[in-house]
Amino acid sequence: MESKHYNVFVIGSGVAGQTAAKVCSKNGLKVAIADKQAFGGTCALRGCDPKKVILQFGDIIKKTEALKGLGIKKVPKIDWQDILKFKDSFVKEIPKGTEEQLSELGIDLYHQSPKFINKNEISVEGKTISADNFVIATGLTPRKLHFKGASYLKTSGDFFTLKKLPKSATFIGAGYIAMEFSFLLSTLGCKVTIIDRGAQPLSQFDDFLVKKLTDKMKENGVKFYFDSEIESIEKLKKNFRVHFNKNGKEYSIKSRVVFNTSGRVPATELLNLEKANIKYDDSGIIVNNFLQNETNSNVFACGDISSKSLPLTPLSGLQGYIVGNNILNKNSKEFSNPLVPSVVFTHPNLASVGLSEKEANKRYKNIKIYQDDASDFYNAKKSNESTYAYKIIINKRTDVIVGAHLLSTEANECINIMMMAIDKKMTVSQFKKLIFTYPSYTSDLKNMMKNID
Structure with a gap:
């Protein structure tokens, strides 16, 4: 050799x-x-x-x-x-x-x-x-799944080579990929089902905003089954039948394609x-x-x-x-994780940076939370968008912004502004002194931090 x-x-x-x-x-x-x-x-x-x-x-x-x-x-x-x-x-x-x-x-x-x-x-x-x-x-x-018929599963990579839009699709797992592709397929007329063993999708994101996004996707025709375990997949003539168990009850869903989106x-x-x-x-x-x-x-x-x-x-x-x-140079540079925002590219986008409410409660004695539905904000109204919400978390003692969670059509961009604010340890009062273009979704960020005392 x-x-x-x-x-x-x-x-x-x-x-x-x-x-x-x-x-x-x-x-x-x-x-x-x-x-x-x-x-x-x-x-x-x-x-x-x-x-x-x-x-x-x-x-x-x-x-x-x-x-x-x-x-x-x-x-x-x-x-x-x-x-x-x-x-x-x-x-x-x-x-x-x-x-x-x-x-x-x-x-x-x-x-x-x-x-x-x-x-x-x-x-x-x-x-x-x-x-x-x-x-x-x-x-x-x-991630490989192990049950009868698992070999019939497609992966996210297969999505990009679909020769035509399926009439129906089932996703096993409710993470980023499942939510994003389900949003797209349901918007384009496909009948979509998501099955997950957890209690809700997107477990790493804020519960308040995840529920609003899930409700929006249900309006778009996506059907969810949570707390469910897949038992098998059966191949039919044109379709596949997914058999699963939810709370001790047996269910089955028939669809043209089944995707494994249970994670990587x-x-x-x-x-x-x-x-x-x-x-x-x-x-x-x-x-x-x-x-x-x-x-x-x-x-x-x-x-x-x-x-x-x-x-x-x-x-x-x-x-x-x-x-x-x-x-x-023989280990001249150390790595430490920088502050990194995350985005789910559904419609609307779900974005997050910094601490969650749970993490902030563990780290600080007292926190302040700015949380609300923002569907009555001008930017939502002008686009006739019904889903717009936020949660911004503050260290109450210092007034410093420590976490931001956004749900809007522009959240993928606005979260970058909040990332910089958190990275620079800005206080609410400092952030509110900034001047942004108006009317823009960025300018809404200041309005989100209204007085709640």
Whole structure:
């Protein structure tokens, strides 16, 4: 078997892996990178970017539906094939472009998932390869479900290759992906069902706003079953029948397609980590503040696979940069999670940053909460939007803003303003002195923090 040596071998070609590889190569190290899928990573090819291209058409429909009869005579019709072609225009050149960029830097490319042989060697494409350092950046993969008929399940990646809109769809799991795709499909006329073992969707978001979003999606035709366990999936002639149990009672739902949206887990299965003494668990590769593995100091991890990360592309890039520099300069940079906003791109958007109400109550002796329905605000009325709400959390002793949770058509942008306010430890009085464009959803943020004493 042919053997080869590199200074750095990177596993995974998403933003994290690419960034680490480029930093090392540009500084004179001999670098290789491997991926079993097309080069470019989940976000660019099968995740965030193509998802946002497609979801915007659902937003257009909802906005025009709200204004029908108020100036809009007819809601536009959507051509699914044209949407997919438009989405493909963002995606199709990425693998080739990524490979060209990496090759131009002198980085060797491998198109297979490596397997560790020992602490210093891997096997890939029939070669035994040693390296001074390995960087694992394999990201997350859909969680496997184990019940009869689970092989019939589609994943979120399959959504982007649907040749036509299904007449009906069932989602198992009520996280980001299920809520976003359900919003889109139900808006485009698909009969949608979401089944989840929990008591509500989006468990990491604020209950007050999640309920409002769930109610809005029910109005849009989405049917929810909570506290439910899947028992099996049965293949019919054209459809699939999902059998599940809710409170001891048996139910079944029939639909054209069934998606596994039960979450994603670290993609470690193919790597043979045990042979390299690489410590890992359900959170990913266990790393210290230098993003270095605790049990094999030759191994670093960055991006979603790191135990110190969140599934967000900007954070992956930051971690890749830190790993690259720590390989070059012997752990010169420590990683600490920055304040990161999260968004569910439904209609309306659900966004969050900082502390939840529960977290704030644990951290501070007294908190102040600004919470209300804002559907009577001017911006909601002008767009005829019925769902607009907020919860903003304050440390009562200092008047400093510590958490913000928004539900609106512009929450994905407004949450960035609240992120900066929290990051800079602004007080309510300081925030209210800021001047924003008017009338804008940003200007509404000051109105949300009205006196409640």
